[in-house]
Amino acid sequence: MGDLRLKPLLEPLLVAVLCGAVFTITGLTSGFGRALYVGGSGIVAPPELLTPSVRIAEVTVVLASAFVLAWKSPALRAAVCIAALALFSLHAAVFRTSFYLSRSDSVVLILMLGAIGVGGGVLLRMRERSRAALAVAAEERARRDERLDMARELHDVVAHHVTGILVQAQAALVVAEEDKSRAYDFLPGIVDGGTDALGAMRAMVRTLRDNGAATATSDLTADLHQLVEKSGLPVRTSIELTEDVRPELGRSVLRLVQEALTNTRKHAHDATNVEVDVRLTASAVLLSVVDNGTARPPHSGGFGLVGMRERVHELGGRFFAGATGDGWLVTAELPLEVRV
Template identity: 40%
Template structure:
């Protein structure tokens, strides 16, 4: 095949249709059961057809090839055409029975399910069969043109349905990939957040265990709570994977849930309170998370504007961006005592700012967290940046989700 051009070689090397066909379905058995009586009935009624009973026997004997037309399309077509040509040469003419039209199902199957070689071989068989049948019959030019048109239409339909199925399979693969990326981001943003808290509390508990056993016990309680939440979120994610409708039933975090990330740093009572719209303090019943032990920075949350005016998808993205930024600050910020979270909702969209007061880092290698935040913002037509704070103290994360990127 060295002389082939690129398109011809690509077709020659093309694999069988994907997704693979079903081996047999109930329609195949119905077809095989219905065709033989129809062939016998036509042979009985059409006494003017020469050799009609021979052709009837041949056509009935070839009906079972339909059962293997999907898994062996070229082989079944070759058997049918070969036997048909042999019968035509023996009788000196073409079959005049209309039931012969079921051969078109085999032609369609080759184009729909066969490999590239099968498609090219099937087209060659049809062409040779047409040329061989011309001197045997008494067909007029109009009959020949009409027959070629019918066969060409059948082939075109097979190719069209093949391409449509392939396009749908590619779209499903793309959706699955997007779902996997979404799940990876959620897994990183939620589970990593709690695991990071567990690691921080374990380090703090180890540091104060000898001098302050009570603080170490508090750290163990925090670890227990974070571990329980991690297990709950893992079970929720597994449920989403197992049930198609679980995603619709599972609660989606929003901007209002950002308040749950607030906490008071140990040794700084009263710091890091939760602020709602404007400067109003959150209620004491607000879920503020576990009380940290020594070394854990305060997390101060302030939300300006109306969080309920933001679509759920945008609210979820804001929550995950803030959650990841806070996790990174708690994990990596050196000597940080305070993390500030500011979320502003206005007519232009949503603005998120998260910064800490730790020692500024010159640079940081982009990991899954920073990449996930940028991807979430980009999906909604926004941007997300991370780097040293402008004043040189601490690390700052800023995300802008313009309303034009997610509103109709």
């Protein structure tokens, strides 16, 4: 708690010290009495103590401070601190003596240099805000694309079959009004349509988002082994799927593993070992992909991690991606049942 209270006071404290240093140099240059408006020249330091290199260092520190304040500090705090630096710098320009510039020229020079320093900091601040806004927009777009991808996948694989089922069911209702026994003739077609729909969902072979995305068949274990073989990475697999899972869930498992391996290939060039673990529990599918490559920041995976997190969230699961002591880990828990 003490650190949180001290941090907002640190910048004003440093600025106060810097302003005090500027005023001290002004007093040593022109006399403290004169600098404080009490008349007289006061005590003037020997010329060798205030060499051009000292003054250049002073100007550099003041301008650098104004630049950093305008760039990084909260707006109100930055304005107050920069105003204090400007006042003490202008005071120095008026009361110090110079063999090279008149007082008016010194004031103009300080204002110009200050405007350049503060302007540069403000430009960087605006640039960072713009980048942050673009990153947020891009992340939201990635989430929206992932939701759309999932919706289109489900629609494309079942829409045709469900339409056939509805047509046959409606026909059965019409026929049943005259002859109920004839309505039973439509039941095999409805059952076949449902079976075909389930088979189509298990055979999602198209991808609508990435041209090189993996395709899924009815055998998730075989699909995962095939994906690992094509990855070109030194992968060890442990896949324990004792029974079939929902088709859309199997598709998501495959996509998550593929994206995790893609991130490893892109960002962990020095990885010598990658482990893929997929197993089925009583209530969920658990998967993890871990490598021993150089750890990278959480955003290094670009928007792939955003899409992975969004897909897991839409399925009601839990997702984690981050650095470990020896590399990078991606884990997900996907529930077997749809959470409404």
